[in-house]
Each structure stands twice: as C-alpha cells, then as structure tokens.
Amino acid sequence: MYIKILGAGAGGGLPQWNCGCRNCTAARQGQIAPMTQSCVAVSPDKRNWVLLNASPDIRTQLQATPALHPIGLRDSPLRAVIVTNGDVDHIAGLLTLREKSPFTLFATSATHQTIAANTVFGVLDPALVTRQPITLDTAFAPLPGLSVTAYAVPGKVPLYAEDASYDHPRPPQLGEETIALRIAGEKSVLHYIPGCAAVPDWLCDRLREADLLLFDGTVWADDDMQTSRTGQKTGARMGHMAMSGPQGSVARLSLLTCRRVFTHINNTNPVLMPGAPQRAELRSAGWELAHDGMEIAL
Amino acid sequence: MYIKILGAGAGGGLPQWNCGCRNCTAARQGQIAPMTQSCVAVSPDKRNWVLLNASPDIRTQLQATPALHPIGLRDSPLRAVIVTNGDVDHIAGLLTLREKSPFTLFATSATHQTIAANTVFGVLDPALVTRQPITLDTAFAPLPGLSVTAYAVPGKVPLYAEDASYDHPRPPQLGEETIALRIAGEKSVLHYIPGCAAVPDWLCDRLREADLLLFDGTVWADDDMQTSRTGQKTGARMGHMAMSGPQGSVARLSLLTCRRVFTHINNTNPVLMPGAPQRAELRSAGWELAHDGMEIAL
Numbered sequence: 001m002y003i004k005i006l007g008a009g010a011g012g013g014l015p016q017w018n019c020g021c022r023n024c025t026a027a028r029q030g031q032i033a034p035m036t037q038s039c040v041a042v043s044p045d046k047r048n049w050v051l052l053n054a055s056p057d058i059r060t061q062l063q064a065t066p067a068l069h070p071i072g073l074r075d076s077p078l079r080a081v082i083v084t085n086g087d088v089d090h091i092a093g094l095l096t097l098r099e100k101s102p103f104t105l106f107a108t109s110a111t112h113q114t115i116a117a118n119t120v121f122g123v124l125d126p127a128l129v130t131r132q133p134i135t136l137d138t139a140f141a142p143l144p145g146l147s148v149t150a151y152a153v154p155g156k157v158p159l160y161a162e163d164a165s166y167d168h169p170r171p172p173q174l175g176e177e178t179i180a181l182r183i184a185g186e187k188s189v190l191h192y193i194p195g196c197a198a199v200p201d202w203l204c205d206r207l208r209e210a211d212l213l214l215f216d217g218t219v220w221a222d223d224d225m226q227t228s229r230t231g232q233k234t235g236a237r238m239g240h241m242a243m244s245g246p247q248g249s250v251a252r253l254s255l256l257t258c259r260r261v262f263t264h265i266n267n268t269n270p271v272l273m274p275g276a277p278q279r280a281e282l283r284s285a286g287w288e289l290a291h292d293g294m295e296i297a298l
Numbered sequence: 299m300y301i302k303i304l305g306a307g308a309g310g311g312l313p314q315w316n317c318g319c320r321n322c323t324a325a326r327q328g329q330i331a332p333m334t335q336s337c338v339a340v341s342p343d344k345r346n347w348v349l350l351n352a353s354p355d356i357r358t359q360l361q362a363t364p365a366l367h368p369i370g371l372r373d374s375p376l377r378a379v380i381v382t383n384g385d386v387d388h389i390a391g392l393l394t395l396r397e398k399s400p401f402t403l404f405a406t407s408a409t410h411q412t413i414a415a416n417t418v419f420g421v422l423d424p425a426l427v428t429r430q431p432i433t434l435d436t437a438f439a440p441l442p443g444l445s446v447t448a449y450a451v452p453g454k455v456p457l458y459a460e461d462a463s464y465d466h467p468r469p470p471q472l473g474e475e476t477i478a479l480r481i482a483g484e485k486s487v488l489h490y491i492p493g494c495a496a497v498p499d500w501l502c503d504r505l506r507e508a509d510l511l512l513f514d515g516t517v518w519a520d521d522d523m524q525t526s527r528t529g530q531k532t533g534a535r536m537g538h539m540a541m542s543g544p545q546g547s548v549a550r551l552s553l554l555t556c557r558r559v560f561t562h563i564n565n566t567n568p569v570l571m572p573g574a575p576q577r578a579e580l581r582s583a584g585w586e587l588a589h590d591g592m593e594i595a596l
Contacts (some may be wrong), residue, residue, distance in 0.1 A: 019366050020372065095354060130485045160418055160420035229371055
C-alpha cells in the first residue's frame with residue numbers, strides 16, 4: 001500500500017489566509033514549510049488512487065503530485081474519494097473535481113445528505129460521479145486491492161451544520177458525522193483518523209492492529225488559539241482532542257507500537273515550530289509530524 | 299486605482315486537474331505559465347482591497363500576493379468581495395474566506411439566494427460577513443474611493459442551478475444571473491466582465507467610456523473543447539461568447555480604443571500557446587491576455 005500526504009494541514013492550512021500568528025508569519029517568510037489542507041492519497045499499485053478527503057487545496061495538491069496527473073486527454077488515475085466528515089476542509093475540494101471525470105464518492109449517509117442538501121455540489125455530474133453510501137463497520141473495496149472499513153469515532157457535526165442551540169460544546173457524538181477509516185492492503189493496515197474528539201479504551205484496543213496510524217494533530221492543547229491570541233475557539237469546540245495532557249492523544253495512545261503520524265495539523269499548533277519543546281516531546285514519545293509530499297510505503 | 303489579476307484562468311484553471319490537452323500538458327511541463335482561476339483585486343490606495351470574485355484557488359492567490367497578507371494577528375486588507383455570478387469558479391473561494399475575518403459580500407439578490415440556499419456557506423459568520431445585495435444600475439462604494447455600478451450582461455444561470463429542462467442552449471438571459479462591474483476610481487473607469495454570452499450594440503456603446511476593459515476570454519471559438527477533443531460542451535452552452543468570428547468579442551468591440559485585456563481564459567483556448575496564429579491575431583487587434591500576477595495602475 002502506498003500513501004501520499006497531499007496536505008498535512010487542518011482547515012485554513014499554513015499560512016492561513018488571514019492569520020499573522022507566529023507559525024503563519026514564519027511560513028510566509030519561508031522559515032517553516034507551508035502546509036495545504038487535509039488530504040491523503042492511497043494506492044495499492046501506484047497506478048490507481050483513492051483520495052481520503054477532498055480539501056479546498058485539491059487543485060494545487062494534484063498539480064504537485066505527478067502520480068495523480070491525468071493519463072491521456074481526460075483519464076485521471078483518481079478512482080474514488082472517501083470523505084470522513086462534512087467539514088469544509090474535507091468536502092470543498094469536491095467542487096474542483098467536477099469536469100466530467102468519473103469516480104466514486106464514498107461517505108456515510110449523514111455526510112451524503114449534507115452534500116446533497118448543497119446544490120452547488122451538483123457540479124459533480126451524477127452520470128459520472130457515483131455517490132456510494134458507507135455502512136459503518138462493513139468492509140468495502142474502493143479499488144481492487146484495498147479493503148476499507150469505516151467506524152465511528154467521537155466527533156461532532158460540521159460548524160455550519162450546527163443548530164441554533166449549539167452554543168456550548170456538547171459531549172462528543174459517536175455516529176456517522178465523524179468516521180475513522182481502517183484501510184487494509186495486501187500486507188498491512190492503516191488507520192486514518194483526521195478528526196477525533198477523544199480516545200476511549202475501545203479505540204486504543206482497536207488501533208493495536210495498525211501498521212500505521214495517521215491521527216488528528218489539530219491542536220497541542222485545547223487552548224492553542226487562545227495561547228496564540230488568534231481566537232477563543234477551543235479544540236473541543238471544533239471536535240478535536242489535544243495531543244498533550246493526561247487525556248490527550250499522546251498519552252492515550254502511548255501503548256501503540258506502530259508508526260504514528262500526526263496529520264490535520266492546525267496553523268496555530270506550537271509543534272510546527274522547529275525547536276519548540278512541544279515538538280521535542282512528541283518526537284520522544286515516538287510520534288512523527290506529517291508534511292505535504294510525505295510518502296509512506298507499507 | 300490599482301488592479302491585480304490574481305487568477306487569469308477560467309473554471310478549472312491551467313492545468314485543469316483531469317486534463318491532458320496540449321495547453322495543460324505544456325503547463326505541467328513548464329512550457330507555458332500556469333493560471334489559477336478567475337479573480338481580480340482592486341484598490342484605491344494599495345492598502346484596502348476589494349476582490350472581484352472568489353475563486354477556488356483563493357488561498358494560493360492570496361498567499362502569492364503580499365499586498366493581501368494580513369497585517370498583525372488577524373487583520374486582513376481584504377475589505378469586500380463582489381461576485382459577478384454564482385458559478386463555482388467565482389464563489390467556491392468564499393468557503394476559504396471563513397476564519398472570523400470581517401468583510402462585506404456584494405452580490406445580486408439572485409446570486410445571494412443561490413449562496414444562501416447552500417448551507418455550507420454558513421461558515422461565513424453572519425456576525426462578521428455582511429451579505430449586501432447589489433441593485434443593478436445603482437452605484438455603491440465597497441470602499442471609500444471606489445464607486446461600483448453593476449449591470450446585467452447576456453449570460454445564464456450556473457450549470458448546477460439549471461433545471462431539468464435545460465437540455466439545449468437557450469438564448470442568453472439578461473438579468474441578475476450574470477453581471478458586469480463598472481468600477482470608477484478617482485481618475486479612471488474599469489469595466490470588468492468575466493462572463494458574457496454576447497455583445498449587443500448597447501454594450502459596445504456603454505464600454506466606450508472605459509479606460510480599461512477586462513473581458514471574458516474563455517473560448518477562442520465556440521467549439522474549442524471539440525477541437526481540443528476534451529469534450530462536447532460549447533462556449534454558448536457555458537454562457538461564454540467566442541473571441542473570434544463576426545459576432546465574437548474581438549470583432550464586436552473593435553471600435554474601442556481603451557486598453558483591452560482578456561481574462562477568465564479557459565485551459566483549452568488555443569491563444570494560450572506561444573506562436574499560435576490565434577494569439578497573433580488577438581495581439582494585432584490590440585488585445586492583451588491577462589496572466590496571474592499582472593498588475594495595472596489606472
């Protein structure tokens with residue numbers, strides 16, 4: 001199984017268009033590597049690819065990735081897209097994937113409903129783009145050679161889909177709104193979880209089989225945005241758990257022995273700065289940080 | 299008045315993600331300059347900017363334009379966005395302009411309705427992003443020092459908003475769906491028309507006052523896509539008139555003496571290739587082609 005991180009950033013990317021925080025400024029000055037938004041490509045054979053999420057940066061990402069360039073006049077090696085929630089950073093790229101190329105769009109019924117309720121996604125010609133519902137905990141094959149099983153992880157509905165009563169953070173939901181993907185190739189298993197609000201014991205157990213874990217690296221601490229003076233919103237309010245702290249992902253997943261990579265990293269996360277103590281702490285705990293263009297063969 | 303072409307391409311840009319036509323291949327090989335999608339920035343003072351359309355590439359475009367980088371932690375010099383129709387290449391970038399920055403979104407009521415009907419645009423916090431309806435033929439000031447008057451030009455509804463009976467091209471409509479912008483600064487007048495299905499006599503007359511015309515350069519001939527073997531769709535079917543031919547924009551606007559620049563250029567347009575006879579024809583008729591990063595002071 002071949003994996004390419006097309007975008008390691010969270011919503012907004014690095015630099016974020018309107019942000020002058022320390023990380024965004026450093027990225028504009030070329031001091032740290034920029035990141036496009038959350039998107040991963042997976043292939044069993046390096047010829048046919050599945051996208052995990054379709055970020056708003058997908059045009060730039062595909063252009064930067066020769067393996068995903070079209071073959072011939074209009075034949076793309078992109079065969080399927082699987083989205084893990086309805087967040088803008090995971091579905092806006094579908095608007096770019098118009099232009100009369102066939103592929104299959106996999107999402108839970110809840111996320112398909114969100115997409116269908118927005119007529120702008122009608123640019124995906126139904127004669128060419130099949131919208132296939134995912135049944136949780138049931139394997140499907142987006143391509144020969146890849147078996148995918150989606151399962152619910154703690155999360156929340158997209159911000160734009162909140163109802164008026166959603167003033168305060170609610171306990172994370174476990175449903176079709178936020179899913180993890182277990183992806184099995186011929187020899188190995190990847191778990192891809194770009195959004196996760198908590199790691200219950202059952203999730204720790206489930207991840208023990210993984211050869212590679214790509215996990216939600218949005219925030220270092222729940223109050224990253226407050227610390228960086230960029231806003232009041234907490235990680236929990238966005239449906240993302242912290243890396244740090246006793247209930248953070250580093251601590252909760254410390255018993256895993258597989259390769260562990262944080263992705264979906266927000267522009268305000270202090271781990272992005274070389275020399276940051278938080279970055280050293282991650283490394284010594286055995287975690288890597290994804291970057292745009294990162295390639296992994298399993 | 300200061301004008302920056304952030305993106306000179308039509309929907310899909312150059313190269314288009316799934317296209318292997320001659321132009322897209324040349325762009326991937328670095329033989330011709332790539333183009334991001336249709337977007338222009340205008341300023342009366344180089345400190346405050348209005349965007350004309352919000353392309354899906356807006357994050358990349360803003361990043362490439364230091365004048366539009368944030369000042370301080372979260373203060374963007376982008377004060378307003380005016381969209382000229384509801385096409386994906388003109389509104390998808392609004393999804394990127396979330397993140398709690400204030401600006402005013404100007405569109406006709408028809409286009410506002412299209413945007414409002416798509417809940418995903420709810421990411422634009424109504425407490426910060428004011429949605430202001432444009433009344434045709436009535437001047438408004440998106441910024442001190444700029445006076446904008448929108449007027450209808452022949453066009454059509456976005457492809458995704460067509461009803462089921464829209465099988466065949468219809469005669470162009472003249473309404474709120476497709477607008478031109480007359481933008482008057484202290485000393486000069488720009489007319490911006492990135493989509494136009496025909497040039498009636500009244501439009502020729504109206505444009506005589508312009509110091510600069512930025513005009514729809516989508517297709518050279520109505521059958522560009524057929525000629526490039528990339529599809530069957532005609533320019534007319536997309537609401538765009540040809541540059542060439544007796545009813546084309548070059549012939550119809552031949553009496554204008556102002557600076558004339560084609561923008562919103564489709565990836566399949568043969569004028570993009572250096573050495574193309576069509577390109578020479580445009581030049582000798584007094585037209586320029588926009589390119590990403592082009593700057594004009596009026």
